Amino acid sequence: MRIYTVDSFTDEFFKGNPAGVCILDEPAPDAWMQSLAAEMRHSETAFLLKGGVGEPHSLRWFTPTTEVILCGHATLATAHVLYSTGTASETLEFSTKSGILSVAKDKYGLITMDFPAKALQETAPPEGLIEALAVRPVWVGKNVRDYLVEVESEDEVLAVSPDFRALEAADARATIVTARASQSDADYVSRFFAPQGGVPEDPVTGSAHCALAPYWSAKLGSDTLVGTQLSRRGGSIRTTVRGDRVELAGRAVTVFSGTLHV
Structure with a gap:
């Protein structure tokens, strides 16, 4: 399986927020994903399981100690990996514990994510x-x-x-x-x-x-x-x-x- 470290919310290396991105070949046990996230030591590591044709990709996020239900920078990192490797070119959809999240990239390389607002x-x-x-x-x-x-x-x-x-x-x-x-x-x-x-x-x-x-x-x-x-x-x-x-x-x-x- 392929694994990446991506710096998110920046266009400079060693700035922004580093995230791990693991592209799964098949569903993985929670304990295994948690152990890998602890090994990576980033604030979040994203685990992507690609969906079938016309289906959203499954996306989950783990800190070194726990799973989280929403993560922006690791979602951005995952989309960046898919776009930069040529795996995706159109709007992406991720199935997550916070619902379906859509992501798009414009011609200037800016990646925009559609997330739920969290009113205070x-x-x-x-x-x-x-x-x-x-x-x-x-x-x-x-x-x-x-x-x-x-x-x-x-x-x-x-x-x-x-x-x-x-x-x-x-x-x-x-x-x-x-x-x-x-x-x-x-x-x-x-x-x-x-x-x-x-x-x-x-x-x-x-x-x-x-x-x-x-x-x-x-x-x-x-x-x-x-x-x-x-x-x-x-x-x-x-x-x-x-x-x-x-x-x-x-x-x-x-x-x-x-x-x-x-």
Whole structure:
């Protein structure tokens, strides 16, 4: 079987978010996929089982410690592999635990993914969350999966240095810290922390933008925005809100490909 490492939401090597992509020959046991994801050590490894003619491909994602139900950068990485190897040229459909996800590539190489929007509701933060982040929140919200904490400035987002042990103990699967951007090439900035899922800080998180995009589009009055994630590697996502869906657009580059021997 073929396996790849792809840097997503970037057009530069060693930037963006690295993802593993494994092209399965046949269905694989969950335990085997989890072990391979742990071996790869990326925040997510995608496992693709190609569908028949006219059928969607099956796609699943695993962190080093657990399966997740939605992952943007590993979906982008998978689509990039299929497009760049000539396996696909038209719109792709992936059957996932978050429903059918469609992906298309334009003539300029930009890959756009159609994902579900994840609306937020204002809420009180769980015990210990704000203390673990050591921030002064402007607004706190929650959707089914994650908490979002808005702070006053981009500098505050950059300065966040979580107590990861305390953050892991808080009742929060993952936490997004965000602010309006001060840079001219972005509208909003963010960072994403998910120590409970084995990912202390994720470099560029597509699924987080399913919440960030509708939140900032409502605040800034525009359906189409650019979000930059301020991790050490960094990366940007173009987001467009369309009702209860969010389009996430970005680029990717293949770092290596090889043959799996297990």
